[in-house]
Amino acid sequence: MNTVTDAARDQRREYSQGEDRPLGSYAATLAVYGLTVGSAAVAARLTGRRPPDLGLRDVVLMAITTHRVSRTLAKDPVTSPLRAPFTRYAGVSGPSELKEEVRGTGVRHAVGELISCPFCMGQWIATAYAAGMVFAPRTTRFAGATITAVAVADWLQLAYAKLQQSAEG
Template identity: 65%
Template sequence: MKSVVSAGREQRREYAGDDDRPLGSYLGTLGLYGLTLGVIGAAARLTGRRPPSVSVWDVVLMTGATHRLSRLLSKGVVTSPLRAPFTRFEGPSGPAELTEKARGSGVRHAVGELITCPFCVAQWVGTAYAAGLVFAPDATRLAGATMTAVAGSDWLQLGYARLQRSAAQSPG
């Protein structure tokens, strides 16, 4: 009878071949996310907090804030020191954004992949926003409105820059 560890190693070899994929570390990350949800739920229950009803405007704020904060955390120049222990700088990727590659192996590599992926970070940010609506709804909505305004401003800045390039290229 195979041990759980040897079965896990065999499964990783079958899945990844010669690629060193840190499946155990990914599983640990999933476990940490589940534990985080459990702690949030238990804290809400112990304090008698209940999720508020969520309006369409709450979803709009949550969407904008989650988008902006996940991009800032996973790609932002100013947040690169937070990612540096887990990533290697590759170069700029866009206005005020960087491309980085996960480094190391095991947990270090798995964390590097997580924190350089805005889609992955968004799951954690969205969950934190939802928890904020339970424990501090007014402050969370204010933070959400601020981050949504910043996201809107980013799009306006990009649109303005595109219009400037278009005007500069126009004959006339």
Template identity: 60%
Template sequence: MTESLRDIKREYEGEEDRPLASYLRVLTVYGGAVSVLLAAAKLAGRRAPEKISPMDILLMGLFTHRLSRTIAKDPVTSPIRAPFTRFDGVSGPAELREKVRSDGSGVRHALGELLTCPFCLSQWVATGYAAGMVFSPKVTRMAGATMAAVAVSDWLQLAYTRLMKAASE
């Protein structure tokens, strides 16, 4: 292949400025974290569960959904995102809309995109939950049940608000 990485980057980006090298750094951190977790599990003699029950999958899914949205959208977690984003308004009940800082480039920009995207964060959160199931399954299931309860409560709050709005119309 005679195409240089710089040429590939230019071809990929077109008119946009995309921090491909920084995305690669973020992916490297993720891969490194997974490698460290696997090595730690091996050294500690811990193994992944032989079977994962439907209830564990449900808890993991609800936990991942709720924590990803909390990190990416919750007003209380905005200090985590503030170095990488700018406030841009409210996007829904108890959720903020933020833009990645325009003065941010490189890793700062990549982290801003990651921290404002619940879909992007889900992989990281689910990986943490999976590690918890290896190292401390009881505590992890309790955290899963807690965040599942919060997710169900959120949905009930939204349903209640819609019902009350419909009743007043």
């Protein structure tokens, strides 16, 4: 066992090149993700649920919903209390979005990186949406359509502001 621990420590040191990279915490995060997906698969099997056939409409709905929810959780000022234990306010990064710096070390740092990055959150959100399609497809589609409407409204607000700026000069 000591050889495995030493090899992991050497690998981390070689990988990080002196930077503080919480590889063990990342591995734990991956394990939580795998355990969650595995548990959902077992629950689906035990309850006789099967994934629905997804058409283009479902995939587009899922993609836009994943985008919007990921950005809301990772950047929105209203969700900043959820991120506050893991991040520090560093300013504004865009319309209705915050820039935050990750705090701490180990698990705190790894979770901070995950929840403040919309790209990182996307995998988790899409997986939750997929599970929703297995266990409650009508409710999931309804929630997805609602969130997609918000995303489209956001894009329209940005387009309107851009048109207004160009009209003013």
